[in-house]
Amino acid sequence: MKMIALVDCDNFYASCERLFRPDLRKKPIVVLSNNDGCVIARSKEAKVMGIKVGVPWFQVKDSYLAKGGQVFSSNFALYGDLSNRVMHVLEGMVKNIEVYSIDEAFLDLQHIQDSNHAYEFGVHCRNIIDQWVGIPVRIGIGPTKTLAKIASHLAKKKIGGTGVVCLNNSSHIVGALKNLPINEIWGIGRNLSRRLNAIHVYSSYELMKMDTRLIRKKFSVVLERTVRELRGEQCLSVQNAQEPKKQIIVSRSFRGQTSGLNQLQPLISNFAVRAGEKLRQEGQKCSQVSVLIATSPFSKQDQYRGFNSIQFSSPVNDTRSILAGAMRALQACFKQGYAYSKAGVLLSQFSHPTVMQKSLFDDLHGCIEQKQDENLMRCIDSMNAEKLQVYYASQLPRQLLPMSKKMMSPKYTTNWLDLPTAN
Amino acid sequence: MTINYLGSISADDLPATFTTFFLEPVSVGFPSPANDYLESPIDLNKYLIKNGAATFLIRVSGDSMINANIGDQAVLIVDRSVKPKHGSIVVASLDGEFVCKRLKLRPRLCLLPENSKYEPIYIQHGQDLDIMGTVTAAINKFE
Numbered sequence: 001m002k003m004i005a006l007v008d009c010d011n012f013y014a015s016c017e018r019l020f021r022p023d024l025r026k027k028p029i030v031v032l033s034n035n036d037g038c039v040i041a042r043s044k045e046a047k048v049m050g051i052k053v054g055v056p057w058f059q060v061k062d063s064y065l066a067k068g069g070q071v072f073s074s075n076f077a078l079y080g081d082l083s084n085r086v087m088h089v090l091e092g093m094v095k096n097i098e099v100y101s102i103d104e105a106f107l108d109l110q111h112i113q114d115s116n117h118a119y120e121f122g123v124h125c126r127n128i129i130d131q132w133v134g135i136p137v138r139i140g141i142g143p144t145k146t147l148a149k150i151a152s153h154l155a156k157k158k159i160g161g162t163g164v165v166c167l168n169n170s171s172h173i174v175g176a177l178k179n180l181p182i183n184e185i186w187g188i189g190r191n192l193s194r195r196l197n198a199i200h201v202y203s204s205y206e207l208m209k210m211d212t213r214l215i216r217k218k219f220s221v222v223l224e225r226t227v228r229e230l231r232g233e234q235c236l237s238v239q240n241a242q243e244p245k246k247q248i249i250v251s252r253s254f255r256g257q258t259s260g261l262n263q264l265q266p267l268i269s270n271f272a273v274r275a276g277e278k279l280r281q282e283g284q285k286c287s288q289v290s291v292l293i294a295t296s297p298f299s300k301q302d303q304y305r306g307f308n309s310i311q312f313s314s315p316v317n318d319t320r321s322i323l324a325g326a327m328r329a330l331q332a333c334f335k336q337g338y339a340y341s342k343a344g345v346l347l348s349q350f351s352h353p354t355v356m357q358k359s360l361f362d363d364l365h366g367c368i369e370q371k372q373d374e375n376l377m378r379c380i381d382s383m384n385a386e387k388l389q390v391y392y393a394s395q396l397p398r399q400l401l402p403m404s405k406k407m408m409s410p411k412y413t414t415n416w417l418d419l420p421t422a423n
Numbered sequence: 424m425t426i427n428y429l430g431s432i433s434a435d436d437l438p439a440t441f442t443t444f445f446l447e448p449v450s451v452g453f454p455s456p457a458n459d460y461l462e463s464p465i466d467l468n469k470y471l472i473k474n475g476a477a478t479f480l481i482r483v484s485g486d487s488m489i490n491a492n493i494g495d496q497a498v499l500i501v502d503r504s505v506k507p508k509h510g511s512i513v514v515a516s517l518d519g520e521f522v523c524k525r526l527k528l529r530p531r532l533c534l535l536p537e538n539s540k541y542e543p544i545y546i547q548h549g550q551d552l553d554i555m556g557t558v559t560a561a562i563n564k565f566e
Contacts (some may be wrong), residue, residue, distance in 0.1 A: 022553065023519030085476040092476075132477035132504045134555075412479075419482040419498065422514050422521035 001168065003109040003118045004238060005141045006148040007090060007125065009083075010156075010163075012103035012135070013041035016082050017072050019134050020412045020420040028069040032057050036073055036406065037253050056298060073408040081413040085133045093125060098238045106145060108238040115143075115168040122164035141166040142173070145236045146229035149186040150176060150204070170232070177204040177230065187226055195219070204230060248282070250275045251292065251344025258340045264293060264330060269394040271345040272326040276319035277384070279347055280377060285315035287349035289322050291329035296341035306333030315351045319380075320371040322347065323392060471560050477504035479556065481514055481521065488512070488523055490537035493561045499523060503556035512558040517544065518551070523558060 009015060013031040018024050028045035032038065039055050046069060051060055057071075065071070083102045090097050096108035107125075112118050122139040129137050140152025147167050154176060155165040167173045182204055183193035199218075201207050208230040216224040225235040250271040258264055268291060279286055290309040295301065310325040310332075326345050380390045410418035472478050483497045491512060493499070499514065507513045509528040514521055517534070524534035524544065532552070534544040546552045 020521075022516030022521065022555075025519075088476040132474070134503060419480050420521060421482045421484045422499065422523040423483075423485050423487065 001115045001143050001232075002234065003112060003115050003141055003143060003166075003168065004145055004148045004234075005107040005109055005118070005122060005125075005139055006100075006145070006152045007086075007105050007107060007129075007137050007139050008152050008156075009086060009103035010136045010138055011041060011043050011047075012083070013072075013074065013079055014043035014046070015135050016079050017070075017075070017409055018043070019082070021409075024070055028064075028067070029072065030064070030069065031072050031074050032407070033253075034074060035253055040074065071407055073406060075409050075411065077411045077414045078409065082133060082135055086129055086135055086137070089129055089132055090125070093128070096238050106148065106238045109141070115166075118168060119164060119166035122166060123162055126163055136163070138163040139165075141168070143167070143232040144229040144234050145238070146186050146226055147173060147232065150180060150184075153180075153184060173232065174205060177208055180204040182207050185226060185230070187222065192219070192223070246350060247346060247348040248275050248278045248286075249344055249346045250278070251342065251346075253296075253342040258343075259336075259338060261331070261334050261336075264334065264340060264343060265327065266395060267343055268326050268330050268345060269323060269392060271343065272323045273319055273392055273395060275345045275347050276317065276322045276377075277381060279317050279322075280381060282350075284350040285317040286322075286347040287312050287315045287351065288347070289325035289329060290346040290348065291326055291333060292342075292344045292346065293330070293333060293340050294342045295338050299339065299341070301339055302337070304335055304338045306335060308333035315349075316372055318372045318377055319392065323394060324371075327394070471500050471562075472502075473559070474502055474504045477556075478502050481523070483523055483561070487536040487538050487541045488525075491525065491561075492563070493523065493537070493558075494563045496564075498562040498564075499558045500560040500562070501556040502559045505557040505559060507554050507557045514555045514558060516551075516553045516555055521555065526554070 014029040017029050017031065026045060027043075028049055028051075029043040030039045030046050030051055031041040033040045036057055039051055039053060039057060039060070042051050042053065046064075049064065049067060049069065051064060051069075061071075079102060086103075087097070087099050087105060090105055090107060094107045094109065095111065098106040100106055109118055109121065112121055118141045122141050126137055126139055129135060138152055138155040140148045140150065140155050141164070142148040142151045151165040151167045155161065155163055158165065167176055180203060181193075182188050182196055182201065183190065185204055185207070188196075196202075196207065201210065208227060210227060212224050212227055215227055228235050252267075252271070254267075258267070272289070275289075288309050288311055290307065292305070292307050294305040295303050297303070308329040310329045312321065312325065316322065322345075383389050410420075412418055412420050468475075479501045481499045481501050483493055483495060483499060486495050493512070501514050505511075507526050509526065511526050512523065513526045513534075514523050515526075515534060516522075522534065522544075524536055527533045527535050527543075532546045534546070534552075536543065
């Protein structure tokens with residue numbers, strides 16, 4: 001039986017924060033979102049204290065700190081570097097790996113002939129990552145990606161185990177599925193599980209036993225694939241190459257409330273410029289730019305969410321075009337009289353820059369001047385790669401992002417000035 | 424602008440050598456005799472780092488390891504994949520702090536400073552000693 005492993009870093013952001021702070025062993029740690037708005041990650045100890053993911057920081061701050069909890073602003077330079085190290089080690093151990101997110105990767109265990117050896121491999125892999133990088137991981141192994149995900153789930157629940165669960169025979173798998181509610185299966189959300197409950201399917205085992213033709217007819221091919229995967233039939237392969245992104249979002253929430261159009265314009269400009277840089281890094285062009293502005297859901301004042309998209313007549317990756325589109329979209333969705341606390345720019349409808357579909361009616365969209373100059377953009381990007389040096393006139397210099405990251409840990413692994421010290 | 428018609432050419436008229444391509448620009452002078460012997464320049468990273476994913480840099484504070492040629496503010500190359508043994512220089516976490524010392528397993532487990540001003544640190548029963556990694560090199564900068 002060919003096996004697939006899912007390697008998942010335990011409470012990854014919290015583990016990263018702890019790596020160079022031996023004084024924080026066994027202390028509760030939470031990590032906040034950009035701008036210190038919400039809790040996005042917690043250590044085991046903080047979970048025990050009842051801190052939930054997504055909770056606004058100000059709601060839990062006082063009681064959490066009073067109990068001796070530690071808090072950090074998110075430090076993506078550190079998390080990104082440690083994630084790369086983990087993935088690098090994994091790449092050295094198997095031929096085929098799919099980096100699924102910053103803290104998860106699927107491994108193709110095709111080199112392991114005997115599925116009984118898969119478990120030992122998992123234990124070895126976990127020990128190596130812990131020894132070399134210092135980040136704890138758990139590993140779920142199964143005949144398919146969906147079952148590997150379930151195995152990883154079981155590894156998380158099993159306290160004090162080896163951190164590795166291998167579902168390698170059918171009695172093992174059936175036992176696991178009987179105890180697993182369907183909403184804990186990969187890809188089955190709240191809506192879908194409600195619809196399945198309505199036809200009296202509650203456990204994953206019951207779902208696995210369903211007639212696949214019926215599933216395809218009443219639900220979708222996607223769910224049929226999940227059912228087949230639960231039966232051990234590989235429908236999803238470990239995909240080495242990463243699919244190109246389908247959209248790019250740059251958004252922030254900000255503390256000081258912003259109500260005027262002239263206050264929002266520079267912010268949206270900053271986001272549009274950043275989004276343009278990301279677009280070019282991905283080697284893509286976009287045909288649509290959208291702007292989102294919203295009031296704080298926690299404020300007692302009037303609520304409003306504005307969203308507008310602008311279509312380009314042919315795909316662009318020039319920041320000047322993106323800026324012009326974003327400004328138009330902002331004007332279209334802006335309403336006076338609200339205290340905005342979140343804004344963002346979204347680029348979508350990507351196409352590869354070498355594929356060019358010219359519009360027959362360029363002039364109809366003439367109100368947006370579509371500028372496109374690859375060399376100019378490359379030149380500005382390379383100058384700004386070191387330190388921001390070239391601004392667009394509508395940006396807000398020096399206040400590039402309205403970010404507050406007061407509690408960020410040092411960039412221990414990416415900055416000479418931030419190296420950890422030893423006495 | 425004026426255009427003068429000079430006549431037409433067909434492919435047959437072109438000499439056969441016309442389509443020869445050169446992969447490099449051909450300079451007129453004598454080619455560098457070193458071209459065939461080019462090697463990549465010396466890479467300090469390769470010299471100092473064997474296993475990048477497992478290697479971390481740590482800055483030294485203080486002179487407790489001066490006799491092992493590790494001065495104040497030296498940068499340590501710490502490789503977590505190298506198993507520490509008796510006599511290795513290690514970075515360990517001791518009571519919530521990183522320290523750089525020589526590891527002695529015999530006759531008693533201890534962390535030994537390389538400077539007579541400092542006392543050896545004997546690991547007491549129940550005290551946490553976590554070895555973060557083995558120091559494989561130290562960089563002292565003089566200017």
